[in-house]
Amino acid sequence: MKDTLLDLYRKEQDAIRGKATPLVNRMRDHALSRFRKNGFPSTKKESWRFTDLSPLLNTDFVFDFRNKSKNMDIDKIFTCDVYDLDTFSLTLLNGWYVYKNAPLTRLSNGTIIGSLAKAMEVYPDLVDEYIGKAAKTEAYEMAALNTAFLQDGLFIYVPEGVKVEKPIQLINIVNAEYPVFLQPRHLIVAQKDADLTIVHCDHSLTHNVSFTNTVTEVYAEKGARVDHYKVQNKGRNSALVTNSFFHQKENSHISSNIITLNGGFTKNIVDHTISGSAAHAEHYGLYLVDSNQHVDNQVNIDHATPGSRSDQLFKGILDDEAKAVFSGKVMVRRHSQQTEAHQNNRNILLTDEAKANTQPHLEIYADDVKCSHGATVGQLDPDAMFYLRSRGLCERTARQMMMVAFAGEVVKKISIEALRNRISHLVEKRLKGELSICDQCVLHCNSKEPTAFNIDLSKL
Amino acid sequence: MLSIKNLTVSIKGKTIIRGLNLEVKEGEVHAIMGPNGSGKSTLASVIAGRDNYEVEEGEVLYNGQNLLELPAETRAREGIFLGFQYPVEIPGVSIANFMRTALNEKRKYLGLEPLTGAEFLKLMEEKKKMVDIHSKLTNRSVNEGFSGGEKKKNEIFQMALLEPRLAILDETDSGLDIDALKVVAGGVNKLRRNDNATVVITHYQRLLDYIVPDHVHVLYEGYIIKSGGKELALELEEKGYEWIKKETVA
Numbered sequence: 001m002k003d004t005l006l007d008l009y010r011k012e013q014d015a016i017r018g019k020a021t022p023l024v025n026r027m028r029d030h031a032l033s034r035f036r037k038n039g040f041p042s043t044k045k046e047s048w049r050f051t052d053l054s055p056l057l058n059t060d061f062v063f064d065f066r067n068k069s070k071n072m073d074i075d076k077i078f079t080c081d082v083y084d085l086d087t088f089s090l091t092l093l094n095g096w097y098v099y100k101n102a103p104l105t106r107l108s109n110g111t112i113i114g115s116l117a118k119a120m121e122v123y124p125d126l127v128d129e130y131i132g133k134a135a136k137t138e139a140y141e142m143a144a145l146n147t148a149f150l151q152d153g154l155f156i157y158v159p160e161g162v163k164v165e166k167p168i169q170l171i172n173i174v175n176a177e178y179p180v181f182l183q184p185r186h187l188i189v190a191q192k193d194a195d196l197t198i199v200h201c202d203h204s205l206t207h208n209v210s211f212t213n214t215v216t217e218v219y220a221e222k223g224a225r226v227d228h229y230k231v232q233n234k235g236r237n238s239a240l241v242t243n244s245f246f247h248q249k250e251n252s253h254i255s256s257n258i259i260t261l262n263g264g265f266t267k268n269i270v271d272h273t274i275s276g277s278a279a280h281a282e283h284y285g286l287y288l289v290d291s292n293q294h295v296d297n298q299v300n301i302d303h304a305t306p307g308s309r310s311d312q313l314f315k316g317i318l319d320d321e322a323k324a325v326f327s328g329k330v331m332v333r334r335h336s337q338q339t340e341a342h343q344n345n346r347n348i349l350l351t352d353e354a355k356a357n358t359q360p361h362l363e364i365y366a367d368d369v370k371c372s373h374g375a376t377v378g379q380l381d382p383d384a385m386f387y388l389r390s391r392g393l394c395e396r397t398a399r400q401m402m403m404v405a406f407a408g409e410v411v412k413k414i415s416i417e418a419l420r421n422r423i424s425h426l427v428e429k430r431l432k433g434e435l436s437i438c439d440q441c442v443l444h445c446n447s448k449e450p451t452a453f454n455i456d457l458s459k460l
Numbered sequence: 461m462l463s464i465k466n467l468t469v470s471i472k473g474k475t476i477i478r479g480l481n482l483e484v485k486e487g488e489v490h491a492i493m494g495p496n497g498s499g500k501s502t503l504a505s506v507i508a509g510r511d512n513y514e515v516e517e518g519e520v521l522y523n524g525q526n527l528l529e530l531p532a533e534t535r536a537r538e539g540i541f542l543g544f545q546y547p548v549e550i551p552g553v554s555i556a557n558f559m560r561t562a563l564n565e566k567r568k569y570l571g572l573e574p575l576t577g578a579e580f581l582k583l584m585e586e587k588k589k590m591v592d593i594h595s596k597l598t599n600r601s602v603n604e605g606f607s608g609g610e611k612k613k614n615e616i617f618q619m620a621l622l623e624p625r626l627a628i629l630d631e632t633d634s635g636l637d638i639d640a641l642k643v644v645a646g647g648v649n650k651l652r653r654n655d656n657a658t659v660v661i662t663h664y665q666r667l668l669d670y671i672v673p674d675h676v677h678v679l680y681e682g683y684i685i686k687s688g689g690k691e692l693a694l695e696l697e698e699k700g701y702e703w704i705k706k707e708t709v710a
Contacts, residue, residue, distance in 0.1 A: 387548040387602075390508050391562040391618060392536035392569070401561065405552025405601075 001057040031147035061181035069093035087169035095182030119155035134245035153185035163195035190224035220252035250276025277307035290319035318354035467518035478682035494679035508542035537569040541624030591647035609640030616647035633667035645670030665697035
């Protein structure tokens with residue numbers, strides 16, 4: 001697979017390099033040489049020990065280095081109106097930005113939203129100032145691969161002091177009749193005191209094999225606030241690797257919430273650097289997996305400055321033969337006094353075959369800190385089950401009530417009420433076994449408005 | 461209503477209850493007293509349907525049905541209620557949602573229409589007043605962060621909503637101050653009717669000043685070694701369990 005990719009790069013480099021900025025292409029060259037040297041991560045690497053990519057790499061994947069999606073009338077293929085939730089809705093189809101009316105929009109308050117490929121042409125200085133600064137291609141093989149092939153994705157730039165009122169919703173759709181390998185690249189910048197909410201939905205419309213390797217870089221300047229939600233509802237045959245890099249400065253606030261409702265293979269990597277005091281990072285995750293689904297969340301947080309705070313809570317419910325992995329490292333550097341860091345991973349196994357590997361980890365070199373970590377893997381509390389049943393609830397209802405309550409601790413962290421209600425409903429549906437990827441857009445299924453889904457494959 | 465004959469129960473191979481007999485009729489209040497480890501809580505678990513014990517011998521009939529064959533939830537829907545010695549904390553499950561689900565599952569079992577949200581809220585307010593429970597308690601997660609007294613009040617509140625025919629109150633007085641004890645006992649007394657029965661399990665006589673039993677039984681090492689009227693509780697309080705033990709041996 002590695003050689004195939006390197007060959008492909010040689011053949012297609014003109015198309016791949018395209019109109020990217022010179023800086024981006026230099027970055028690409030570095031990343032490519034790293035990929036040539038390191039290849040795909042193997043299970044010999046600690047952070048991939050329980051997550052084996054190799055079986056997924058045997059497919060003959062198809063790559064598209066030209067945007068065939070830009071002029072797609074996406075509403076005819078897929079519409080996603082989240083009832084009660086007014087958003088700027090943007091779509092990536094098979095990794096490419098769908099133009100709708102424009103590839104790049106500049107709002108009256110100066111906010112720029114649109115295609116990264118286009119932004120590299122129109123706002124090269126803005127892109128160059130940030131891109132690749134947080135994405136560590138030396139430490140993360142998949143991020144190096146993404147950077148080597150970087151072409152398009154989402155670009156958001158919020159100027160100083162601007163609060164973007166509506167959440168920006170990015171829908172990342174995979175819809176292809178052939179096995180596609182996609183590498184979207186997103187760049188999100190919140191300038192000083194800016195305020196931004198992003199809802200990022202990953203899902204597939206078909207049951208075909210696909211591999212998505214995405215990199216998202218999020219920058220929060222002084223006093224900025226970024227809320228980032230990922231909702232993952234993908235088919236059994238899809239593989240998704242997300243590499244999210246966060247970099248925040250003083251007094252800023254970043255919160256990230258990853259909800260994995262379905263997915264064949266999912267690995268979410270978060271790398272977060274806090275380089276300003278009084279900054280606060282929150283990372284939450286919920287994974288509900290069954291059959292032979294595999295989900296891995298890896299979170300590395302670097303407290304590179306005194307007086308910052310991070311909170312992590314990842315919870316999972318595993319049914320059938322599902323597997324989950326959590327590994328997290330919180331690094332508190334020697335000079336990073338008055339750091340507060342909490343890390344917690346809790347898993348419920350519903351069967352004897354389900355498996356969770358959890359490795360929370362704190363690395364603390366400062367002496368005046370407040371840190372905690374914890375991990376549990378267990379069953380539903382039998383005492384609580386009996387308590388509920390002794391009041392007349394059947395076992396099934398009691399189990400569901402406890403699972404919803406368990407998941408609820410993560411769901412209630414969602415600050416947008418409409419989104420929280422929707423996700424809460426989805427989680428309940430998922431736990432009752434009523435949600436499959438056939439429900440299409442996960443944010444859709446409780447819509448009170450009539451919605452049509454006429455997927456016309458001939459248009460693709 | 462409840463008829464226990466020659467009941468022998470073990471937990472992990474250890475016999476806890478040995479050949480116990482007990483008859484409870486409608487309208488009666490029974491007190492089962494005994495020192496720690498005498499089998500009181502095991503008896504409560506057997507009646508409510510916890511599955512951590514083995515019934516070696518004997519039978520438990522409830523209104524003529526073999527209770528031991530029924531799962532815990534069916535027993536509850538048939539009108540059995542266990543007030544827990546240690547009510548379980550269940551974070552994230554609200555009392556209101558829990559109780560509405562419980563009540564509606566019971567109504568469905570009995571062939572009744574489920575209560576609507578509004579009907580349930582009205583009923584809940586009524587019962588709250590009845591057992592003197594503060595409104596904010598029911599908005600919280602089940603027992604989460606409750607004080608000992610709040611937990612026990614919450615048990616009585618659930619009992620008031622579910623209107624059981626047979627209530628087993630396991631050490632409901634443990635960990636209560638006198639004011640909470642009065643509230644809990646007052647709730648139980650208000651719920652007393654001619655067609656229901658209550659079995660109060662307690663270590664101390666104190667609770668029986670407020671919930672006056674028709675019958676008192678002393679459980680010791682898995683047997684009921686003495687039964688009597690309410691005066692037996694007072695005698696026990698005065699002379700201690702040693703007195704009964706000696707008397708039985710004699």
